[in-house]
Amino acid sequence: MTIVKKKKRVSKKSKTAWRKHCDIADVEAFLEDQRLEERLGKFETKPDEELFVLDTKGEEEDVKPDIKPLSAKQLKRAKLAETPKCFHILINSSKVSDPNAKRNTVKQPGTKSTDLSKLSEKRQLEKGTLQKKLELMKKNKKLAVVKRKKGQTNRQRYDKDIWEKSELEAKGIPETLCDDFISPEAQLHNVPVTKRLRSKPPPPKTVVSRAAVEVPHPGVSYNPSYKEHQELLQEVVVHEQMMMKKQAHLQRVTTGMFRKITPQEKENQWLEEMSTGLPHPHNPATDQDPTEEPSDDEYKAINPPVQNKKKDHKTRRKQKERILEKEKLKRQKIDKQKITDIYKLRKIQASVSKKEQLDAKLREKRTSKRLQRATTALPALNAHKAPVKEPEFVDPKQLTGDLRNISGSASLLRDRFQSLQRRGALAASKIMMTKRKKLKKYYKPGHKVTDQDVDNFMKKSQAKAMATLLRDK
Template identity: 65%
Template sequence: MSVVKKKKRVSKKNKKAWGKYSDIRDVEEFLEDQRLEERLGKFDTKPDSELFVVDTAGDNEEVKVEADVKPLSRKLQKRAKLNEVPKCFEVLLPTSKVQDPNKKRNHVNPIGFKPSALSKLREKRQAQKGVFEKKLVEAKKNRKMALDKKRKAKQVRQNFGLDLWGKDLPASKGIPETLVDEFISEEAQLHNVLPTQRLRPKPPLAKSVVTRAAVETPHPGVSYNPSYQEHQDLLRQVGQHEEKMMKKEAHLHRVTTGMFRRVTQAEKENQWREEMSSGLPQPHNPAEDPDSDTDNEYKAVNPPVKNKKKDHKTRRKQKERLLEKERLKREKIDKQKITDLYKLRKLQSSIKTREQKQASERTKRAEKRAATEATALPTLSAHKTPAKEPDFVDPKQLSGDLRNIQANTNPLRERFESLQRRGALAASKIMMKKKKKLKSYFKAGHKVTEKDIEKYVTRNVGKK
């Protein structure tokens, strides 16, 4: 080992300086030898058979040529590799021969290494049910299906008569050969095909139309000769309906017209005058000046401010007030925490009752939704079905026979709306066209008489 001449007066207070000005090659060589022995093992512990080989053949003897060994088949090679450690797991094996420093380390078995009582019970139940047999049968079936699929994929297609563009031919769309012409568009050809030749599926009838009654039975109080109780019951229903409509109309008036207050014409003019003269300079009126009645004393616009300092007493009082305020705030927070702790049981019970209530309401809503869906009308149009208005006859207009009865409703319109309410017809909306007002002119002539003039004047006055 060569001796390194140390520099005089070299600072070694840092680790970097020790490594720079100290010779540590002997320590590195010793550690390298120790690592090599850890990897390969010590020579003292190895037997002589591993270190030395006895030469018995000699230099002059001929080397025996071994007979050709028949190589193993592929199947035997795979079987021999079963006992070997896979390449992917070789990284996990220890490469060093260094012993574990902690010899009393507890060995932890992986999960599923030893069957538990619960797993044994589960396997026993599955064996009784025949789960494993079903899995074997299903696996066998899947393997067979995979083999059949693979065999079919390998087979060469023998049928060459398949038309890949057959779907676009006119015959597939129901167009006969007599209508096929290259000069006529396809839309025109389809238009001329008879309806019997077009394959258009007819939609099934809606459930609500099938299950709903044919005609809704009217209330017994609508009869021309009802009983007193039935007539009073109908009167009560009509009164409730009218109250509901009045309430709805009052609500609409409250949220629309009632929101805006009415302003008179004078108030409107005053508001307009104030808004238009808001930015203009106002004329000075000495009578309205508040300082006019005072003496002619000079007053500055910005009077001087005195710099009055706070003494120690006021500052101390201010600090005490702040501390007292903070203390009261903290006491209030602590008290709130204690009350919250006592309220936990009450909160838990209230949450439980609320959850039960929400669950019951949820079930009720689901039942109601299912009932409405079962009897819901088919959506035949975008308009809503007209609601049935209650029919009521005043007691004074009631007649005991059919000859003197007065019809309040139109039977044709009533049946039409009944069909719409039952889903047999699409709901419609009455569209009233406004009649154009024709302006008439009087054409004077020698044949016009005074009666014609009077007739024209009276007709126009009545229109106005």
């Protein structure tokens, strides 16, 4: 037996209660169908060809044509003309006409020419610059098209003979290394795996006008004349004075800036600085001021009270008169300074012209010096600078007068190597000294070692360490 539920009577006084207790699904479905017909068009207005298909073949099986399937590349190219799926939502598929037929078209910002742009175009037309710009744009477009076509065209001439090169050149070795006196192993060793040589240093910007070999001073000879020896001695003295002056300057601006004090003075100074403002621990009675009167716990302000004394009319008038007088004096001083500056114009003009002439002379001098330095400048082979040559000098006591008793004071190999660096033939190098590890030495005891042998070994090691320390200092 089916139970029929009694309808529940509810109030439909408000809109929310009406929407809650009323079924409007059929109305919404009707409105949705109506909107769909507005977008896609009504069925009554569409022709039969769009709604129906005339079947003329019947139930016969369709014969698939023998079409070669497209490759992946061809499929990708075919999809280029299609609209991407991300832009499908932007396509207007509605059939509803615009309710406002007389809608104003809004142009993009920048498309409408302003009064200023019209004026500038008119001026360019009058001068002819606009026509030149258009012609230049057309010419550049033609050149770009020609360049693109030239890059796309393949080489039609095959006049290159791949067998004309030698075996070494075919391997990637340049002609500069294909010499008779260089072995093939050395040639192949200089060419990396990529068959390209290392980047060469940039060539010198200017021609080096230095001498091939620096001629030493005549006073360096084993048997020099007195005059030449004294000239060399004077050069060495000047060089040493410059070095001493430089060393003294460094000492003055570094170590000499700080005052030297003893440890006791430093401790006393530290105690004095740290105890500033604290009561003295030895004599507390001296901390109190004897001039102060004994207080009876009465509060006294540090600053006395200030009375709000009003200014009368006379005081304010005098104050205004003083301010006006000060302003008047200031104006008179400015006017007087203007008059004096007018009289000084001729003098200032003469000093400015003199300064300009002096600056022009200095500029010309610096330019000539720079050009002269550039003509004799070495090629920049690397970041290091060539070592500066120091003057050589032989003590008069060591002069022998013959080659038999002469003693060499310098290394010939180092001298020639630094000479090549100073003349730009070799790149300047930097000495890299590796730090040697300090080996710890100890005496290995044995059954035949006595205490005296151990003491002798310790004394020798201590003496060697002291000698090393003195040498380092």
